[in-house]
Amino acid sequence: MRFAAEYRDGTIGRAIARRLADVVDPDRLYKLMEICGGHTHTIYKYGIGSLLPANVELVHGPGCPVCVIPMGRVADAIAIARQPGVILTCFGDLLRVPGSDGTLLDARAAGADVRIAYSPLDALRIARENPRAEVVFFAIGFETTAPSTALTLLRARAEATSNFSCFCNHVTIGPPLRALLDSPDVFLDGFVGPGHVATVVGSAPFEFIPAEHGKGVVIAGFEPIDVLQAVLMLLEQLRSGRCEVEIQYVRAVTAAGNQRALEVMDTVFALRPQFEWRGLGFIPDSALRLADEFAEFDAELRFGVPGVRIEDPKACQCGEVLRGSIKPWECKVFGTACTPERPIGTCMVAAEGACAAYFNYGRLAAGARAPEAVG
Amino acid sequence: MSAGGEQAALERIDRARRRPRAFRDTHITTAHGAGGKATHELIERLLVPVLGGGEQLAALADAAVLGVGGTSVAMTTDSFVVRPLRFPGGSIGELAVNGTVNDLAMVGAAPLALTLSLVLEEGLETEALRQEIAAAAAAAKSAGIEIVAGDTKVVGRDAADGMYICTTGIGILDPRAALSPAGARPGDRLLVSGPIAEHGVAVMLARGEFELGAAVCSDTRSLWPAVAALLDACPGGLRSLRDPTRGGVASALNELAQASGTAIVVQEELVPLAPAVGGACELLGIDPMYVACEGRLLAIVAAEEAGVALAALRSVEGGDEAAEIGAVEPDPAGIVLVQTAFGSRRVLDMLVGDPLPRIC
Amino acid sequence: MHDACGHTGGCAICADDAIAMRVVETAPPLQGARCVTADGTAALVLLDLVDAEVGDQVLVHGGVAIARAAR
Numbered sequence: 001m002r003f004a005a006e007y008r009d010g011t012i013g014r015a016i017a018r019r020l021a022d023v024v025d026p027d028r029l030y031k032l033m034e035i036c037g038g039h040t041h042t043i044y045k046y047g048i049g050s051l052l053p054a055n056v057e058l059v060h061g062p063g064c065p066v067c068v069i070p071m072g073r074v075a076d077a078i079a080i081a082r083q084p085g086v087i088l089t090c091f092g093d094l095l096r097v098p099g100s101d102g103t104l105l106d107a108r109a110a111g112a113d114v115r116i117a118y119s120p121l122d123a124l125r126i127a128r129e130n131p132r133a134e135v136v137f138f139a140i141g142f143e144t145t146a147p148s149t150a151l152t153l154l155r156a157r158a159e160a161t162s163n164f165s166c167f168c169n170h171v172t173i174g175p176p177l178r179a180l181l182d183s184p185d186v187f188l189d190g191f192v193g194p195g196h197v198a199t200v201v202g203s204a205p206f207e208f209i210p211a212e213h214g215k216g217v218v219i220a221g222f223e224p225i226d227v228l229q230a231v232l233m234l235l236e237q238l239r240s241g242r243c244e245v246e247i248q249y250v251r252a253v254t255a256a257g258n259q260r261a262l263e264v265m266d267t268v269f270a271l272r273p274q275f276e277w278r279g280l281g282f283i284p285d286s287a288l289r290l291a292d293e294f295a296e297f298d299a300e301l302r303f304g305v306p307g308v309r310i311e312d313p314k315a316c317q318c319g320e321v322l323r324g325s326i327k328p329w330e331c332k333v334f335g336t337a338c339t340p341e342r343p344i345g346t347c348m349v350a351a352e353g354a355c356a357a358y359f360n361y362g363r364l365a366a367g368a369r370a371p372e373a374v375g
Numbered sequence: 376m377s378a379g380g381e382q383a384a385l386e387r388i389d390r391a392r393r394r395p396r397a398f399r400d401t402h403i404t405t406a407h408g409a410g411g412k413a414t415h416e417l418i419e420r421l422l423v424p425v426l427g428g429g430e431q432l433a434a435l436a437d438a439a440v441l442g443v444g445g446t447s448v449a450m451t452t453d454s455f456v457v458r459p460l461r462f463p464g465g466s467i468g469e470l471a472v473n474g475t476v477n478d479l480a481m482v483g484a485a486p487l488a489l490t491l492s493l494v495l496e497e498g499l500e501t502e503a504l505r506q507e508i509a510a511a512a513a514a515a516k517s518a519g520i521e522i523v524a525g526d527t528k529v530v531g532r533d534a535a536d537g538m539y540i541c542t543t544g545i546g547i548l549d550p551r552a553a554l555s556p557a558g559a560r561p562g563d564r565l566l567v568s569g570p571i572a573e574h575g576v577a578v579m580l581a582r583g584e585f586e587l588g589a590a591v592c593s594d595t596r597s598l599w600p601a602v603a604a605l606l607d608a609c610p611g612g613l614r615s616l617r618d619p620t621r622g623g624v625a626s627a628l629n630e631l632a633q634a635s636g637t638a639i640v641v642q643e644e645l646v647p648l649a650p651a652v653g654g655a656c657e658l659l660g661i662d663p664m665y666v667a668c669e670g671r672l673l674a675i676v677a678a679e680e681a682g683v684a685l686a687a688l689r690s691v692e693g694g695d696e697a698a699e700i701g702a703v704e705p706d707p708a709g710i711v712l713v714q715t716a717f718g719s720r721r722v723l724d725m726l727v728g729d730p731l732p733r734i735c
Numbered sequence: 736m737h738d739a740c741g742h743t744g745g746c747a748i749c750a751d752d753a754i755a756m757r758v759v760e761t762a763p764p765l766q767g768a769r770c771v772t773a774d775g776t777a778a779l780v781l782l783d784l785v786d787a788e789v790g791d792q793v794l795v796h797g798g799v800a801i802a803r804a805a806r
Contacts, residue, residue: 010718038751047719063751109402118659119798121767121781141797144751148797151781155765196751199794199802222752224717252753252794252802260784261801329384336387340724341412359388360724589776654774658754 007223008046016228017051023235030056031187032234033324035063035177036194037353038222044357046224052231059324060354062176063194065140065169066093067322067346067353068277071312073169074099076305077138080167081112083303087130088114089123090138096349100310120152120166127156127164136299138167144196146170146288147261150268153290153297167299168289170269173197174205175286176277181213185325190234192227193219195249202257203245210243221249268294278312278346279319318345321354328358335359410621410667411726415630435630436556437481437618440548447548449484451475454541460507462581464573464592467540468510470669473595474620475544476518480602481616481672483552486520489544493527496535507538518597520544549603551610556634558614564681565639565701566674568601568688569594570647571624575666576655589651594693596670601691605674608687612680617673622726623665627673628711629725636708639675641701641723644716664713665726675703753796755804756780758787770795 006012024030034040040060043049049058062068074097081088081104088104095105095114108114113133117123120137127135139149149166156164173194180186193206198219206217216237220230230248237243247253268291275287290298299305312318315338317331328334328347338344340356347355398420406413423432431439438451455471476486491511495504515522573594580591598618605613615635619627624646632639648663656663670693676684681699688697701714711723754772758780762768767779770793780795785803787793793800 008717010716013717036751045721046715046717047721050719105404105406106402109404121779121798142751144753144801145797147784147801148781148799151765151783151799158765194751196753196794196796196801199753251804258784258801264784327381329381329387334384334387335390341416360722650774651776654772654776657774658772658776658778 007221007225009225012225013046013051013228016225016232020051020056020228020232020235021053023232023239024053024055025239026055028055030189030235030238031059031324032056032190032192032231033059033061033188034192034220034227035061035173036192036197037064037067038196039192039194039220039227040064040354040357042222042224042227044360048224048227051228056231056235058192058231059188059327060321060357061191061324062180062277062280062322063142063173063197064347064353065142065145065171066091066097066349067318068171068176068280069094069097069140069169069346070276070278071097071099071310072276072306072308074104075101075310076300076307077167078102078104078107078112079305080136080299080303081107081114083134085132085134086113086303087126087133087135088112088138089117089126089135090114091118091140092116093349094138094140096343097346098343098349100308120149121155124152124156124161124164127161128159131163133163134302135164136167136303137164138169140169140171142171142173142194142197143200143261143265144194146265146269147200147258150264153268153294154264156297157294162296165297165299165302166290168269170288171275171277172286172288173201174208175283176280177206177209179277179280179283179286180323181209181215183323186323188215188324189238190216190218192230192234193217193245195219195221195226195253198247198249198253198257200258200261203247203253203255204257206245210245214243216243217245219245219247219249219253221251267291276309279322281319313344316345318347321347328355331355408621409726410623411626411665414621415725434556435634437478438484438544438546440482440484447550449479449482449546449548450543451478451545452541452543453478454539456536456539457578458536459578459581460503460537462578462593463590464577465595465669466507466510467538468507469514470593470595471540471542472511472514472518472520472522473597474669475542476520477598477618477670477672479544479546480597480599481554481618482548483554483602483606483616484546484548485603486518486544486546486597486599488521488523489515489542491522491525492541492543493525494535494539494541495527495529496537497529497532499537504538507540511540514597518599549606551606552613553610554613554616556615556617556631557636559631559635559637559639559675559703560614560677561637561703561705562678563614563675563703564678564699565628565641565703566676566681566685566688566697566699567624567646568598568672568674568691568694568697569670570649570652570696571619571668571671572648572652572656572663572666574669575623576652576663579659580655589655591649591651591655594668594670596693598670598672601672601688601694604687604691605676605684608683609676609680612677613674613684614677615675618668619671619673620667620669623663623667624673625662625664625711625723626726628723631673631675632711633709635703638704638707638710638712639701640704640712640714640720642714645698645700647696647698664723678702751796753794753801756793756795756800758782758789758791758793761787761789767798770800
């Protein structure tokens with residue numbers, strides 16, 4: 001947590017880049033998946049790609065909670081927002097995710113009361129300040145964010161805020177990784193693990209990856225040095241024939257995680273038997289709903305939602321991008337029919353979506369990719 | 376899979392960026408007011424063509440310059456819909472005057488006169504109105520501009536969030552000014568007159584939507600003294616001026632890069648940013664390069680004049696943190712790049728969406 | 736680029752960001768405690784998931800401290 005400056009030091013970064021060049025086998029190709037939207041952001045923001053050896057490739061996996069929301073759930077949220085007296089609150093990136101009939105931003109332009117919340121507590125405050133409105137929080141995020149929603153619901157119950165409810169779309173990190181590793185068209189050599197999810201869940205939930213699939217995982221922080229160190233640790237595992245879960249982000253991550261957070265999540269949420277992930281299909285036990293004891297705060301029970309499954313547009317290849325099978329620029333509609341201003345799929349909507357990140361930063365990473373470090 | 380394939384994709388992105396498109400949105404959204412891509416599409420694809428696409432409009436400068444009986448007169452219009460009306464460091468009345476003066480200043484025109492058109496919400500307290508008019512009067516006096524005409528309308532409750540102010544400003548073009556949004560040339564330097572992002576953050580915090588405590592004041596001020604100082608110091612080497620309001624520094628630089636067909640490279644570490652502003656932006660997950668300023672200018676100057684220009688900016692009140700923050704390169708044309716402290720480069724795109732609605 | 740989240744700044748939630756802050760005042764359960772960033776920006780943070788005292792450094796995501804730095 002401290003010393004962010006030293007974790008952004010370019011001299012240290014270039015020194016690690018030189019060690020990477022020493023550690024790789026020049027005759028093989030390495031494909032490492034980084035799962036987390038924050039890592040995608042760091043990689044592009046700091047040009048990490050240009051510091052890696054030419055035969056080391058970073059692939060973006062399904063760790064962006066906005067990217068994986070299927071259109072049907074967005075349509076449900078829009079249906080809730082359109083109901084009279086409702087204030088729908090959500091995180092900013094969600095405003096532009098396309099449902100079947102436009103986005104939440106379009107719904108707002110047409111008169112729905114849709115507001116941005118910077119945290120679920122924000123949404124609860126809006127409920128307190130608008131006692132005659134029904135305030136609904138469109139909750140998304142992995143286990144990093146779920147505890148925040150859980151505490152907010154505990155507080156809502158303690159304060160008897162009856163005009164507050166939650167449209168819960170929290171997802172868990174383990175099952176999509178399992179689904180990904182079980183699919184045939186994935187060729188990966190290791191994973192850069194999600195540092196803040198692991199702060200909550202610990203490193204233990206990732207043990208199945210080396211144990212059952214023979215791939216290493218290094219759980220990384222979010223500064224550029226963190227990501228470079230994690231890549232180095234993965235390459236060193238591969239060189240020495242090891243395969244294990246390691247923690248690079250020791251400043252924040254322990255094997256056991258945050259027990260209190262896990263307990264609070266256990267109290268407030270229950271696992272859905274299955275949940276649809278954009279591009280990955282239905283995955284069992286991969287998402288959370290409100291536990292029965294919190295049913296009074298469940299927006300899906302309070303409001304009628306269509307609950308319709310909406311097919312992704314035929315042209316959309318988000319699924320393949322999320323699985324790491326293709327790079328963003330290999331999608332047929334990338335940069336033509338699908339751009340940040342007119343996104344077809346959510347990989348282009350979210351700031352950390354693989355396609356959005358590549359559209360905005362990729363030209364430089366591509367142009368500058370070289371074995372020696374930049375500068 | 377192949378480098379050739381990726382190159383083709385990058386070219387597709389380039390074409391996508393440059394491709395002219397018809398305006399297809401069926402409704403106006405807040406993105407259209409944000410000063411970023413949607414705003415530009417609205418202006419370039421709907422407003423300008425329907426208005427006849429004349430040369431003045433199509434230039435998309437901050438003010439139009441008209442020849443009136445041998446004198447070059449600059450003319451501009453602006454509207455102010457900031458919420459809340461008062462915020463640390465300023466208020467809507469002050470913003471209205473300074474914002475109009477600054478549009479004139481950015482084309483090199485000394486402010487002469489402005490009109491004030493008020494749209495008032497039924498139920499607005501008279502004392503609040505009085506305060507704003509007094510603020511406007513004080514700002515006009517300070518900026519050396521006269522408020523010469525106005526209009527007043529009242530609309531029903533909830534229709535104007537207290538008040539909206541619309542202005543028209545005129546100024547006399549300084550004969551030494553040879554400014555154009557397309558003026559940048561490879562080798563030129565980029566200067567900024569002070570720390571960025573203060574206005575937008577101040578307004579967002581004043582809305583009280585975030586339980587953040589930070590002492591941030593709007594930077595609203597007249598930029599004419601700074602422009603006059605630049606015209607005194609290096610008239611021949613002054614290429615372009617832009618005030619980074621809606622859409623922030625990133626959007627303003629993209630406008631200049633696109634108009635001039637050059638690349639503008641910003642040295643991230645050199646951009647002045649107050650710690651409190653940076654901290655608030657980080658907590659909100661907002662990049663300060665996209666947050667509006669209301670009293671800062673970006674200047675593109677010839678390399679050999681950069682030192683003199685910087686001294687001129689620093690000589691003006693409020694300009695002590697002016698800095699040289701980047702340079703103009705020949706390519707990639709029309710693109711803004713950031714040289715990061717980490718030693719890498721990345722693209723700084725124009726704003727898409729609306730991170731901070733109703734800040735000016 | 737994306738509403739309310741600036742462009743490259745991204746959305747703190749979607750990017751799984753967390754910020755280091757220092758505890759200035761504690762608070763009763765489920766009430767926000769005053770914490771500050773290194774730059775001095777203050778915010779109310781729920782400390783219910785960590786054992787934090789005044790002066791401790793915590794990692795904050797979505798208005799909640801999810802970890803505490805070693806003392």
